[in-house]
Amino acid sequence: MAAKNPFDSTALKSLESHGKTYNYYSLPSLNDSRVESLPYCIRVLLESAVRNCEVSPITKQDVETICNWRQAQSEQKEILFKPARVILQDFTGVPAVVDLAAMRDACKRLGGDPKKINPLVPVDLVIDHSVQVDKYGTPDSLETNLQLEMSRNKERFEFLKWGSKAFQNLTIVPPGAGIVHQVNLEYLSRCVFHEPKQNLLYFDSVVGTDSHTPMVNGLGIVAWGVGGIEAESVMLGQPISMVLPQVIGVEITGKFPKGSNSTDLVIAITAALRKKGVVEKFVEYFGDGISDLSVADRATISNMSPEHGCTISYFPIDDRTLDYLRLTGRTDEQVSYIEQYVKAQGLFYDKTRIPQYSDVIKIDLSTIIPCLAGPKRPHDYIPLTDVPKDFNACLRSTQPAGFKTFALPQSELDHSAEVTIQGQTYTIRHGSVVIAAITSCTNTSNPSVIMASALLARNANKLGLRVPGFVKTSLAPGSGVVTEYLRRSGLLKEMEALNFNVVGYGCTTCIGNSGPLIDELAEAIEKNNLVVAGVLSGNRNFEGRIHPHVKANYLASPPLVVAYALAGRIDINWETDPIGTNPHNNNSPVFLRDIWPSDLEVEQFVKENVLGSMFREVYSKVTEGTESWNQLTVSSSLDLYNWNEESTYIHSPPYFTTMERNVSSSISFSSLRCLLRLGDSITTDHISPASNISINSPAARYLLSRNVPRSEFNSYGARRGNDQVMCRGTFANIRLANELISPKIGPQTIFYPTETVLDVWDAAEKYLAAGTGLIILAGEQYGSGSSRDWAAKGVWMMGVKVVIAKSFERIHRSNLVQFGVVPLEFKKGEGAKELGLEGDEEYRVNLEGVGPRGVVKVGVSGGKKGEEREIECVLRFDTETEWNYYKNGGVLNKMIRQSL
Numbered sequence: 001m002a003a004k005n006p007f008d009s010t011a012l013k014s015l016e017s018h019g020k021t022y023n024y025y026s027l028p029s030l031n032d033s034r035v036e037s038l039p040y041c042i043r044v045l046l047e048s049a050v051r052n053c054e055v056s057p058i059t060k061q062d063v064e065t066i067c068n069w070r071q072a073q074s075e076q077k078e079i080l081f082k083p084a085r086v087i088l089q090d091f092t093g094v095p096a097v098v099d100l101a102a103m104r105d106a107c108k109r110l111g112g113d114p115k116k117i118n119p120l121v122p123v124d125l126v127i128d129h130s131v132q133v134d135k136y137g138t139p140d141s142l143e144t145n146l147q148l149e150m151s152r153n154k155e156r157f158e159f160l161k162w163g164s165k166a167f168q169n170l171t172i173v174p175p176g177a178g179i180v181h182q183v184n185l186e187y188l189s190r191c192v193f194h195e196p197k198q199n200l201l202y203f204d205s206v207v208g209t210d211s212h213t214p215m216v217n218g219l220g221i222v223a224w225g226v227g228g229i230e231a232e233s234v235m236l237g238q239p240i241s242m243v244l245p246q247v248i249g250v251e252i253t254g255k256f257p258k259g260s261n262s263t264d265l266v267i268a269i270t271a272a273l274r275k276k277g278v279v280e281k282f283v284e285y286f287g288d289g290i291s292d293l294s295v296a297d298r299a300t301i302s303n304m305s306p307e308h309g310c311t312i313s314y315f316p317i318d319d320r321t322l323d324y325l326r327l328t329g330r331t332d333e334q335v336s337y338i339e340q341y342v343k344a345q346g347l348f349y350d351k352t353r354i355p356q357y358s359d360v361i362k363i364d365l366s367t368i369i370p371c372l373a374g375p376k377r378p379h380d381y382i383p384l385t386d387v388p389k390d391f392n393a394c395l396r397s398t399q400p401a402g403f404k405t406f407a408l409p410q411s412e413l414d415h416s417a418e419v420t421i422q423g424q425t426y427t428i429r430h431g432s433v434v435i436a437a438i439t440s441c442t443n444t445s446n447p448s449v450i451m452a453s454a455l456l457a458r459n460a461n462k463l464g465l466r467v468p469g470f471v472k473t474s475l476a477p478g479s480g481v482v483t484e485y486l487r488r489s490g491l492l493k494e495m496e497a498l499n500f501n502v503v504g505y506g507c508t509t510c511i512g513n514s515g516p517l518i519d520e521l522a523e524a525i526e527k528n529n530l531v532v533a534g535v536l537s538g539n540r541n542f543e544g545r546i547h548p549h550v551k552a553n554y555l556a557s558p559p560l561v562v563a564y565a566l567a568g569r570i571d572i573n574w575e576t577d578p579i580g581t582n583p584h585n586n587n588s589p590v591f592l593r594d595i596w597p598s599d600l601e602v603e604q605f606v607k608e609n610v611l612g613s614m615f616r617e618v619y620s621k622v623t624e625g626t627e628s629w630n631q632l633t634v635s636s637s638l639d640l641y642n643w644n645e646e647s648t649y650i651h652s653p654p655y656f657t658t659m660e661r662n663v664s665s666s667i668s669f670s671s672l673r674c675l676l677r678l679g680d681s682i683t684t685d686h687i688s689p690a691s692n693i694s695i696n697s698p699a700a701r702y703l704l705s706r707n708v709p710r711s712e713f714n715s716y717g718a719r720r721g722n723d724q725v726m727c728r729g730t731f732a733n734i735r736l737a738n739e740l741i742s743p744k745i746g747p748q749t750i751f752y753p754t755e756t757v758l759d760v761w762d763a764a765e766k767y768l769a770a771g772t773g774l775i776i777l778a779g780e781q782y783g784s785g786s787s788r789d790w791a792a793k794g795v796w797m798m799g800v801k802v803v804i805a806k807s808f809e810r811i812h813r814s815n816l817v818q819f820g821v822v823p824l825e826f827k828k829g830e831g832a833k834e835l836g837l838e839g840d841e842e843y844r845v846n847l848e849g850v851g852p853r854g855v856v857k858v859g860v861s862g863g864k865k866g867e868e869r870e871i872e873c874v875l876r877f878d879t880e881t882e883w884n885y886y887k888n889g890g891v892l893n894k895m896i897r898q899s900l
Contacts, residue, residue, distance in 0.1 A: 003054045007063075011050055015201075015344050017337040022194070024201040025051045027345050034067050039247040039284045039355045040347055041314040042069050044203045044222040045081055047345065051202055052082050057239055065244060073246045073358055076853065078879040080239035083205045083223075084193050085122040086231050089180040091129040091511075091690060092209035094156055094721040095789060096228045097163040097170075098653060100235075101641040103896055106656035112900040114639055119169040120237035124188050125160065126173040126180035129690075129717055131506035133437075133474045133515035137499035141474075145504045146176050150628045152714050155649040156721060162634040162641065169235075174625030178505045179441040180208070181215040182478030185299055186328045186445070187619045189216050191317065192338045201341045207234055211786050211811060212539060214305035215441060218298030219324070220317035220342075225306065227815035228789035233891045241881030245311060247282040248273075249357030252289030254366035258599055261449050262297040263537065263557030266304050266442070267373045269363060271381035273308040276361055279781075280810050283310045286354060289365050290315060295324035296446040303442045304539050306785070307378040311810060316349035317342050329616040374554035375533070376403050376543045377681070384560070388571040391552065395430055395531055401737075401745065403681070406531050406551060417524035421469040428470060428524055428532065429569075434517060435534035435550055436467075436565030437474045437509035438500060438558045443537040444478040447485060447610045448602055453500075453558035454491035455597035455605065460566055461497050463590050464583040468568040470521055473499040476508040480618040481610075489609040498562065510538030511786075512691040513715070514547045525549045533570040537561050542785060544735035545685050548692070563592055648706050653723040654797075656893065661900060663888055668846040669773050669801045674839040675764060676731065676749055677739040677832055678778040683785035684812060686733045688726070688794050690717035690786070697747070698728035698761040720790055723797065730794030731760040739832075740839045752840055764798035774798060775843050777832040778805035783812025792819040802845050804858070804873055806831050817882045818891040822847065824856055824873040835871055838863055852877045 005012075013026040027035055027047055035043065046066045052058045058080045065077050088096055104114035130153045135144040150157070157175070164172040173183060190204040204221050206213065211225035226240070234240060250269075273283065283305070290298070293315075302313040315321075317338075325335050342348045370384040375394055380403065382390045394404050401407035408430075416429040428434075443449050467473055475495055477483055483502055486492040495501070507513065514534070516522070525532055526549060533552040534541075541553035552570065564570065567579050578589035624630075635642045643652045678686075685691075693699050693713040702724060703713055716732070719725040731738075732747045740750045741757060750756070751763040758766070767774055776795065782805035783791060792815035795803070803816060804824040816823045822845065826832075832839070837860065844859030856875045861868040877883045888894035 005053050005055050006060060007050050007053055015340050017340040018333045022201045022337060022341070023199050024341060024344070032067050034070065036346065037356045038069055039249070039282070039357060040316040041222055041282050041284050041312060042066060042247060043345070043347055044205060045079070047203050048082055048205060049079070056082060058082065069244060070356055072244050076878070077244045078241060078881065079244050081242055082239045083121070083207045083234055084202065085124070085204070085206050086119070086235050087180060087184055087188065087206055087208040087213060088123065088125040088231065089129050089210050090125065090127040090156070090160065091717040091720055092228045092789060093125040094160065096209060096232055097160060098650065098721045099228070099232055099655070099892060100167060102653050102656060103892060104640055105652065106659060106896050107899055108640065110661055110896070110900055116899040117236070119167055119235040121169065121235060123170045123235055124173065125170065126177065126183050127157070127160065127175040128179045128506040129511055129513070130175060131504035131508060132513040133472070133476070133503045133508050136472060136474050136503050136515070137501055139496070139501065141501045141503045146626065147628070149175055149504070153718055154632070155647060156718065157629065158632050158634055159650045159721065161632050165634060166638040166641070171623065173622055174629040176505050176626055177622045178477070178479035179444070179507055180210060181212050181303060182441040182445045183622065185216055185219060186479055186481065186615060187622060189219055189221055191220060191321070191325065192341050194337065201337060207231055207240065209789070211306040212303050212441065214312045215299050215303040217302035217305070217312050217314045218295055220315060220321050222312060222314065224311045225811055227792065227811055227818065229792065229815055229818040229891055233895055236895050238895065241879045243280070243878050245280060245282045246358035247284050248276070248278050248310070249355070249360040250283055250285050251287040251360055251362045252285055252293070252365065253287050253362060254289055254364040255292055256365050256368060259596065260368045260370060261452065261557050262300040262446055263443055263449055264371050265297070265365070265368050266301050267371050267381055267555060268368055269301060270304055270307045270373065270379045272361065272363065273310060274379040278308060278310040279807070281310050281358070282312050282314065283308065284314045284357070286351070288351060291318070291320070292365065294448070295320055296448065300442055300446050304378070307539055316347065318349035327612050327615065329612060329619060370557070370560065372554040372556050372560070374541050375552035376541060378539060378541055378555055380404065384574060388573050391431055391571050394552070400743070408529070408531065412529055415528045415530060417528045417530065419470060419520050419524050421518060421520070424469055426468055426470050428521065428530060430531045431569050431571040432530070432532045433471055433535055433564050433568055433570055434521065434525070434532045435472050435509065435514055435536065435547060436561050437476070437514065437534070437536040437538070438561050439474065439476045439508050439536050440510035440538035441478040442539045443558055444476070444482055447606045449558045450482055450486070451489070451491070451605045452597055452602045453562045454486055454489070454495050455601060456559045456562050456595050457498050457500065458491060458494040459595035459597065460562070461494055463595065465566050465580045465590060465595070467498050467565045471565050471568055472514070472517060473565055474503040474508060475500040476504050476506060477502065478505070480505060481614050484614040484618065485609045485611070489605055498565065500562065509536050509546060510540060511717070512545050512547070517547065517549060522549050535561050535564040535570070540785065542683050542685050544733050545691070548734060559596070647722070648703060648708055648725065649719055649721055651722040651724055655890070656896065659889065659893055659896065661897065667848055670844045672773045672775040672801060672843040672845065673752055673767060674740070674777060674841065674843070675767070675774040675798065675800060676760065676776050677837070677839040678776065678782070679737060679739060680779035680806070681781050681784060682778055684783055684788040684791040685785050686731070686736050687783065687791040688716070688730055688788045689733045691715055693729070694732070694734060697732050698759050699725050699732060702728050723793070726790050727794050727797035728761045730790070730798060761798070768799045772799070773801040776800055776803045777837060777839060778803060779831060780806045782808050784809040789815055792816045792821060796821055802843070808876060813876055817877060818885050820886060820890040822886070823876040824858070825876050826873055836865070838865070840864055847875065850875050852879055852883060
């Protein structure tokens, strides 16, 4: 007999909208005085718990825990949450579909029905991470890059197309349509779901395999990034196990001063929240100032939740939300029931009723000034006026290489090089800007900053300014709507006149797909060890991410990207240094203030040129694909995938090959050797790079052994469907700082049995052959950055059993647990250095009898010191559910067993 929801009799209500009647589970009908004071985002979790109570693993205790949030938030209380849908991009989507196909194989091998492995919630996969900026600055850049994307990724795309036919509830948005989060914001997001079978309305909520999934928090949707492993379990109908979070309220007051914009605001917020410390917390915005923020402004802020450190950055639904939904083509019927439902639930924003928050910080819009973030981290805030001083301080610092230093020898500070490009000779120095990219959904979703950049370009063109030939320029909109309104306004041609041609509709430079620099330029940079700069309107600028030759990378608003492209240098003083000269007026100096557009003009151009009809037209054909996409053929076998062992893109992974029906997972380890000893802020870019494959890497040697020429290596991101490439790419970042080989920088380590320095994979392979388990020691914020499941899968394939860090990034910690790797945390104030752990010792770990967040005794013996001792660490299995996943060998193993 099917379970019955205990709230059917008290909370299941109906409402009228647009002449129709809808059912919904009413929060006010709970008649619980605690509910009204809950933060808006917590009430969304509550509605999901009420709606799914007892008809899933969610129980009345989960409902009670959420209602009791004020007390439970500080008690590490576990709840279960069922998101309404899942969103993927292709870099993380391909391995997710590979895993599902491998799970079907395992299910059949163990005697089950493989068709039971199937998404049970809507899943959208947007192909946006594969396009690279090969061609730029020409009218054919877009078409050339799209053709190269299709040719490089044909095998991957065929596999994804097979997946869309083999698995139910999986929709593919083909390449060339836009960036996943902008497509989600403008088209895929529902705000409120309508389930026709039960005629039921409920809040939209989503988890995605990209850390910037929270972008739609700006639309009033609870959404956050998860690893691919966790996303797969949600696809298969499993709730997320989570600790009920604290919620930090951010009160927005005041109004923007002239010349400041949403990018300046989000960089300032990033610095403020990082300073506050909001890891594993929700953030919710309120106050008089949010009415002055458009949904596009709010989405810019929410997009950078990972950089803030928080899980979500939530803006409640209000009139501006409804206006945006109408603008972007949602029907009158949809907008009507969204409005009626949200108001009936008491979740329509009311500035007079402030919820209770765990803590509150204030942001005054009137204090926001133009700024950048960099040169290596998105939360390193620099007022625009201080950029020259800050860059020179970073350049000339005598400290070892760090987040604000480059460790250049004093003898190299005056290095420069002459390069000739298209017949013109330029002098390249430290601080020369060689990449200027308007990129990323963070900013290209916001018409005001895009229009500002185009108006600045128009003004520059009028005064005869030109971009130096050594600057690689690109415009990569997050959707086709951007091109449409730029074309209508007459400003697209102004961007093109400065070589900011559209190069593709995808993430491009923001994820490291900046493409090659001109050979002569790259050679000059490398030969002279020049610290050149990239300026991008993105959300990430971690070292080694944007381009291997570009050491200094700065996040900036789109108009500042154009300005720095014109200047050709990062150390320009905008107050005193001209950006160029006007050939039409006796080469008189031109300053940034001469070409900066007024706020009024930007607002007018947005109002006149950003039209609802553009959204409806662009998204009416978003799933159709190009001719090349439609010509792709797929396997006729839809139950099980027909793996091709010759493929270097798609390969059947080894995760389940030895799996048995019954659970048998080790909970104690001995004789573990240290693979790496790492410092703070090791990102998933360090652990599992998405950039190009170096010719000197183990992955390159593997591809060459499979007769893949260097010209066809593609990137790690594109090859995530092949475990043999990806395990060799783990810890392959050329900027990896492994303290075991300090001061040397690079992807190598010591193989201790022979005291030999080897590439990280080569050492791990030798340990695997010897049957020796591995441990990694790390500092603060281990695993920060993109939500990359291969950062967990790769270390598992290397034989890493335990990672001990000072702290973990939320998504990566979860990924480790869900893939069968133990995360341990040093006690506060302790770390590898503080405890004298050299890395040459052997380690013992026993989890027997230890509960979530319990104390684990780690035995340490041998090494040069030769002493035997124990240290205490905290087990970062945060819930009993996570413990259960680990005992099963991982969450996917558990899902397979449940299907049998």
